[in-house]
Amino acid sequence: MARAVTPARKATVTVFAWGVGLLIFFPILWTILTSFKTEAEAIASPPSFVGFDWTLENYSTVMERSNYFLHFLNSVVISVGSTLIGLLVAIPAAWSMAFVPGKRTKDVLMWMLSTKMLPPVGVLIPIYLIFRDTGLLDTRTGLVIVLTLINLPIIVWMLYTYFKEIPVDILEAARMDGASLRAEIIYVLTPMAVPGIASTLLLNIILAWNEAFWTLNLTAANAAPLTAFIASYSSPEGLFYAKLSAASTMAIAPILIMGWFSQKQLVRGLTFGAVK
Amino acid sequence: MATQHSKSAARFMISPAVLLLLGWMLIPLSLTLYFSFLRYNLLMPGTEEWAGFLNYRFFLTDPAFFDAIWNTLLLVGGVLVITIVGGVLLALLLDQPFWGQGIVRILVIAPFFVMPTVSALVWKNMFMNPVNGLFAFLAKAVGLEPFDFLAHAPLSSIILIVAWGWLPFATLILLTALQSLDSEQLEAAEMDGASWLSRFFYIMLPHLSRAITVVILIQTIFLLSVFAEILVTTNGGPGTATTNLTFLVYAQSLLQFDVGAGSAGGVVAIILANIVAIFLMRMIGKNLDA
Amino acid sequence: MGRIILEQVTKSFGDVNVIPPLDLEIEDGEFVVFVGPSGCGKSTLLRLIAGLEDVSSGQISIDGRAATELPPAKRGLAMVFQSYALYPHMSVRKNISFPLKMAGLDQAEQNKRVEAAAKVLNLTDYLDRRPGQLSGGQRQRVAIGRAIVREPAAFLFDEPLSNLDAALRVNMRLEISELHNSLETTMIYVTHDQVEAMTMADKIVVLRAGHIEQVGTPLDLYRNPRNLFVAGFIGSPKMNFIEGAEAAKHNAATIGIRPEHLSISKSEGQWKGTVGVSEHLGSDTFLHVHAKDLTSEPITVRSDGEVDIHHGDTVFLSPQDDKIHRFDKEGLRIS
Numbered sequence: 001m002a003r004a005v006t007p008a009r010k011a012t013v014t015v016f017a018w019g020v021g022l023l024i025f026f027p028i029l030w031t032i033l034t035s036f037k038t039e040a041e042a043i044a045s046p047p048s049f050v051g052f053d054w055t056l057e058n059y060s061t062v063m064e065r066s067n068y069f070l071h072f073l074n075s076v077v078i079s080v081g082s083t084l085i086g087l088l089v090a091i092p093a094a095w096s097m098a099f100v101p102g103k104r105t106k107d108v109l110m111w112m113l114s115t116k117m118l119p120p121v122g123v124l125i126p127i128y129l130i131f132r133d134t135g136l137l138d139t140r141t142g143l144v145i146v147l148t149l150i151n152l153p154i155i156v157w158m159l160y161t162y163f164k165e166i167p168v169d170i171l172e173a174a175r176m177d178g179a180s181l182r183a184e185i186i187y188v189l190t191p192m193a194v195p196g197i198a199s200t201l202l203l204n205i206i207l208a209w210n211e212a213f214w215t216l217n218l219t220a221a222n223a224a225p226l227t228a229f230i231a232s233y234s235s236p237e238g239l240f241y242a243k244l245s246a247a248s249t250m251a252i253a254p255i256l257i258m259g260w261f262s263q264k265q266l267v268r269g270l271t272f273g274a275v276k
Numbered sequence: 277m278a279t280q281h282s283k284s285a286a287r288f289m290i291s292p293a294v295l296l297l298l299g300w301m302l303i304p305l306s307l308t309l310y311f312s313f314l315r316y317n318l319l320m321p322g323t324e325e326w327a328g329f330l331n332y333r334f335f336l337t338d339p340a341f342f343d344a345i346w347n348t349l350l351l352v353g354g355v356l357v358i359t360i361v362g363g364v365l366l367a368l369l370l371d372q373p374f375w376g377q378g379i380v381r382i383l384v385i386a387p388f389f390v391m392p393t394v395s396a397l398v399w400k401n402m403f404m405n406p407v408n409g410l411f412a413f414l415a416k417a418v419g420l421e422p423f424d425f426l427a428h429a430p431l432s433s434i435i436l437i438v439a440w441g442w443l444p445f446a447t448l449i450l451l452t453a454l455q456s457l458d459s460e461q462l463e464a465a466e467m468d469g470a471s472w473l474s475r476f477f478y479i480m481l482p483h484l485s486r487a488i489t490v491v492i493l494i495q496t497i498f499l500l501s502v503f504a505e506i507l508v509t510t511n512g513g514p515g516t517a518t519t520n521l522t523f524l525v526y527a528q529s530l531l532q533f534d535v536g537a538g539s540a541g542g543v544v545a546i547i548l549a550n551i552v553a554i555f556l557m558r559m560i561g562k563n564l565d566a
Numbered sequence: 567m568g569r570i571i572l573e574q575v576t577k578s579f580g581d582v583n584v585i586p587p588l589d590l591e592i593e594d595g596e597f598v599v600f601v602g603p604s605g606c607g608k609s610t611l612l613r614l615i616a617g618l619e620d621v622s623s624g625q626i627s628i629d630g631r632a633a634t635e636l637p638p639a640k641r642g643l644a645m646v647f648q649s650y651a652l653y654p655h656m657s658v659r660k661n662i663s664f665p666l667k668m669a670g671l672d673q674a675e676q677n678k679r680v681e682a683a684a685k686v687l688n689l690t691d692y693l694d695r696r697p698g699q700l701s702g703g704q705r706q707r708v709a710i711g712r713a714i715v716r717e718p719a720a721f722l723f724d725e726p727l728s729n730l731d732a733a734l735r736v737n738m739r740l741e742i743s744e745l746h747n748s749l750e751t752t753m754i755y756v757t758h759d760q761v762e763a764m765t766m767a768d769k770i771v772v773l774r775a776g777h778i779e780q781v782g783t784p785l786d787l788y789r790n791p792r793n794l795f796v797a798g799f800i801g802s803p804k805m806n807f808i809e810g811a812e813a814a815k816h817n818a819a820t821i822g823i824r825p826e827h828l829s830i831s832k833s834e835g836q837w838k839g840t841v842g843v844s845e846h847l848g849s850d851t852f853l854h855v856h857a858k859d860l861t862s863e864p865i866t867v868r869s870d871g872e873v874d875i876h877h878g879d880t881v882f883l884s885p886q887d888d889k890i891h892r893f894d895k896e897g898l899r900i901s
Contacts, residue, residue: 005373014374020366021380024443028386030410031398043408046417089296092289100286108294110557115301117553119501121522122546125529125539126307149300156293172618173651176722177665177712178639181285187664191655210391212504213522217530227504230393234400234508241402248394259389260382267452270445271490279620281637 028252035059035245042241058246066229068247075225075251077140078215079208082147083155083201089148090155091197095185097156098163099171109160116153120213131218138220146218147208155204158269162196163189199265202258209255226251305546311539318533331540335528341541343516344524347431351520352499354435355442356492362439363446363491364484368476370447371454388444392504399437400426400509430510430518437505442498446491453487454480486559493556500549521545568629568720568752569594570615575624577610577776584610585776587624592720592754592769594629597746600756601763601799602773608756609724611773615754616722617641628719639668644713645722648729650705652697652712658684659693662711669716683711686745703734710745720752727762739765760800764788772796794897797822803852805891806865812837818892818900825852825868827889832875835882839865841875855881 022029033049034042041052062068097105127146128137136142166189174188190197212227219228230251233244259266315327335341370381387395403410404425412422425433457480465475503522506512512519512527519527525545529538570592577585584607592598600608613619615626617638626633633641644665653661659680666676684690687707697705706726713721723742727735743766746753757763763770764784772779772787772795780792784800791797797805805822813821829835830853839857842864849871854864867883875881892900 010374013369013372014376017369017372017374017380018376020369021383024440025383025386027395027398027403027440028390030402031394034402045413047410047413089292093293096286096290100282102283102286106561108290110561112293112297114553114557115297117497117549117556118301118305119522119542119545119549121501121503121525122308122542122549123304124526125311125535125542126304128530129307129535130304149296152293152297167649167651169647169649169651170653172638173645173647173712174653174664175618175638176616176643176645177716178668179664180639180668181282183668188653192653194655206389210389212392213501216393216504216507217526227391227393230391230397231504231508233397234393241408244397244401248398252390252394255391256386256389259385263381263385263448266385266388267449271449271494279618279637281620 028256031245032249033245034242035249037242037245039240039242042245058242059250062243062247062250066232066247068229068250071224071226071229072250074140074143074219074223075209075227078143078147078223078225079205081140081144082151082208083204085144085148086152086155086204087159087197087201090152090159091185091190093156094159094163095189097160098166099168109157112153112156116150120150124217127214128217137218138223140223142218143215143223143225146214147211150211150214151204151207154207154269155200158200158203158265159193159196161268162193162200165196166192199262200269202262203265203269206255206259206262308539308542308546311535312543314536314539316535316539318529318535327536331536332543335537335540335544340516340519340524344519344521347516347518348500348520348522350431351435351438351502352496354432355439355499356495358435358439359442359446359495360488360491362443363450364488366443366447367450367454367484368480370451384447385444387441388448390441392441393508395441396437396505396508399433399440404433426510427514430514434502434505434509434518437509438499438502442495445495449487449491450484453484457483489559493552493559496552497549497556500545500552521548568592568718570720570752570754571625571627572615573625573627575611575614575626576622577607577614577619578622583776585614588776588778590771590778590781592752595750595752597743597753597755597766597768598771599763599767599769600754600771600773601758601760602779603799604758605775606773607776608758608773610776612645612722612724612754612756616643616645642716642719643722644716644718644720645724646706646709646713646726648725650697650709650726650729652705652708654697657694657696658689658700658708658711661697661708662689662693662715665712665716679715680711683715686714687711702730703738706730706738707741710742714745714749718751720754723753723755725757726755727757728759742766761802764800770800772799790899790901791822791891792899794820794822794893797891797893797899803866803868806861806863808861808865810861812860813892816890816892819895820893820897822891822893823885823889825866827886828865828867829884829886830855830867830869830873830875831882831884832879833882835884837865837883839881839883841877841879841881844875844877847871851875853881855883857883 035058036054036056037052038055038057041048097109131137131142136145170192171184171188174184179187210227215225215227216231219225230247233240233247312331313327313329314324315330316324366384370377370384401409406412406422406424411425415422461479462475465479470478501522502520503526506518506520506523510518512523521541522545525538525541528534528541572588572590574587574589575585576583576587600611602608610619614621617633617636621634628641628643653664656664662680662683663676666679680693681690684693687710689704689707689711692700692704697708700708709726727738730738739762755766767784769781770784770787771781774795780787780796787796787800791800794807798807801824803825805824807820807822809820813819837857837860839855842854842856844854845852851869851871851873853867853869853875855867856864865883869875894900
């Protein structure tokens with residue numbers, strides 16, 4: 001039982017916590033605000049917080065001048081595609097490890113995790129050359145392949161920890177009821193694991209959306225997702241803060257919202273179940 | 277416990293994942309290893325020849341290599357210190373009852389979801405720019421000379437940017453761990469006459485130690501590979517001031533097209549990451565038994 | 567139909583031999599109870615019959631058909647699990663019709679059978695609820711419903727009542743017995759509770775460490791336990807065992823006498839002792855009598871509900887001579 005806290009103490013903590021929270025959030029807030037300013041106001045001194053002429057001009061400029069929609073679509077295709085394929089491969093694997101554990105299951109799990117620890121730069125060159133020779137450079141397919149592979153261990157692990165919580169009795173009951181393995185996975189396991197599968201999906205879309213090593217190195221104009229598109233603002237000409245802010249806001253908004261929904265699962269997913 | 281039927285089914289269903297990851301690991305790794313012993317430049321195709329340990333000697337004696345190792349250590353260490361200390365303090369704060377807990381939690385966690393290129397560019401331009409940045413404005417407002425962060429303190433600036441992104445991660449994990457602490461333990465300690473400080477050091481911190489270790493290990497894995505933040509802010513410079521190992525290998529192979537030396541660097545990076553990985557895997561492996 | 571035959575069946579997990587070679591025949595329509603202390607292999611045996619575990623060697627046949635290699639789905643058996651194992655994401659109706667759906671029956675036939683089962687089990691009003699919204703007893707009935715719609719060759723029950731409270735357990739015991747009477751299908755029932763075994767079974771199989779200690783009707787086991795283990799396991803309160811000089815008088819290493827076969831008197835009798843704890847149940851009184859000359863364990867005696875004997879009284883016990891069980895040094899019955 002928590003003890004009652006005096007209102008005065010609670011008020012102090014409230015002020016303090018909100019202050020710190022806003023400070024940490026401020027760069028994002030500032031980016032969002034700046035995206036609604038004109039370029040002149042964006043660099044005005046003193047800077048204004050809300051007392052400026054709100055405009056949507058930057059958003060339309062970003063959309064018009066660059067192929068923003070293409071990059072957005074690339075991000076969606078790459079992150080969702082790699083996550084879905086990953087799930088398709090990982091669900092059967094996690095089923096095996098959670099419900100038919102053998103002597104080597106633990107070793108396989110650990111080995112899968114170890115592939116995630118491979119520094120990407122260690123395999124950059126061969127992947128780059130293979131992609132160059134097979135025409136996969138700067139294609140969505142190529143990125144989907146790479147992101148599926150780098151996130152597969154996380155997907156398997158997350159699903160494994162969720163599946164472990166489903167009593168094996170229920171799967172055995174399905175077997176007794178005449179269900180084939182396929183029916184068991186489709187009608188019993190998957191619906192029961194929906195919350196776990198959903199948070200795995202969400203977290204992996206987020207990770208893939210924000211992945212910035214492979215996307216920067218393996219794409220140019222065609223398949224570049226938003227991470228790479230935004231990077232093109234690093235050598236700008238003229239006034240560009242407001243436009244950078246608009247592009248940035250559009251790039252982070254969808255994932256910020258998904259992230260807030262998945263924050264509870266985040267801890268478990270990213271620590272491979274070590275902290276729950 | 278299972279039947280032969282389900283065992284063979286299990287083997288069948290796990291094989292796609294295993295084969296994919298096996299391919300992903302073995303093919304590029306062996307190629308990297310192979311290239312690292314070749315003289316191989318992308319600008320001179322067809323002139324590849326066996327080079328023995330030449331690439332390693334070249335890469336390891338390059339002054340840039342020592343800078344890169346040093347920068348990598350500083351970057352990893354700096355971000356870890358900031359995120360762990362900040363994370364513990366924030367977790368303690370957010371664990372207190374106050375109005376709007378849910379919203380503040382959302383505000384604090386937000387930076388983790390910002391893609392690295394966005395956070396780096398926003399910080400570089402809108403905050404750290406010596407002319408139009410918000411920091412420059414603040415400095416001028418109190419009568420100080422604006423400071424050109426990325427020119428005069430480039431590595432510290434990058435550490436700050438990266439730490440901002442990882443602070444939420446550390447906070448969230450430490451907060452989760454803190455909330456799993458049995459409040460009766462704290463109350464018992466209070467009954468025993470322990471002050472807040474001794475409760476923190478003797479009960480909370482030991483309880484958090486496991487979560488802290490996990491944070492350190494996982495962040496280290498990711499921090500060893502920081503790349504985008506460097507690429508869009510300083511491009512590794514000025515000089516080699518912000519070149520870490522990852523960036524050095526990238527520059528060596530894709531900017532100077534020296535695949536051989538780049539591969540040797542890649543192998544070195546793999547060895548370093550493995551040292552961290554071994555510790556992390558032990559931790560997680562232990563948890564698997566519990 | 568539901569004749570199940572196990573021939574030389576063994577099961578080992580790694581180096582641990584859980585079931586040594588075991589033979590058992592279960593006749594069509596029989597209610598068979600596997601009973602034994604925990605870890606005796608009774609659940610493993612049930613899972614071997616179900617096909618949820620492979621036998622290490624030996625043969626299982628169901629209705630004359632070799633079933634050893636068949637997966638659970640193909641054996642035509644239904645199982646009720648200790649945890650009920652209901653599908654939490656499906657309504658009661660969907661739970662019960664799941665085996666029918668798997669068998670590919672059309673929707674109308676599914677509905678007909680589900681309604682019929684629900685009627686028998688008093689679940690008609692709950693068909694659209696989820697398992698999470700039901701009480702323990704109702705869940706139990708859904709699990710049974712899911713089993714009966716399949717019209718299986720045999721029902722397997724794995725300690726189905728152990729998660730219910732005492733009163734409900736007695737009710738469900740009766741319901742399952744009634745179900746067996748009306749369906750006349752083979753039922754195999756695993757329990758560690760000898761009361762369940764005695765009250766429900768046509769045939770009891772007493773297991774210890776994977777071995778069958780004795781097979782027989784409940785009264786058979788009660789009257790003629792083959793060895794000390796069965797004698798001590800079947801019957802409540804437990805049979806009293808006396809060794810030493812008194813046993814030697816009967817030419818046995820150990821003699822056993824059930825509490826209900828001892829008479830107690832304040833004035834005269836064969837054995838003298840002092841009353842320790844007495845448990846008054848209303849209908850009966852169980853007296854624990856300390857007779858140091860005979861045995862170090864207290865002797866349990868069943869007496870009338872309103873007997874006038876108290877703690878510390880000196881009493882005399884007399885066994886009914888024809889109810890004394892005699893056992894040799896190996897613990898086997900001497901007949």
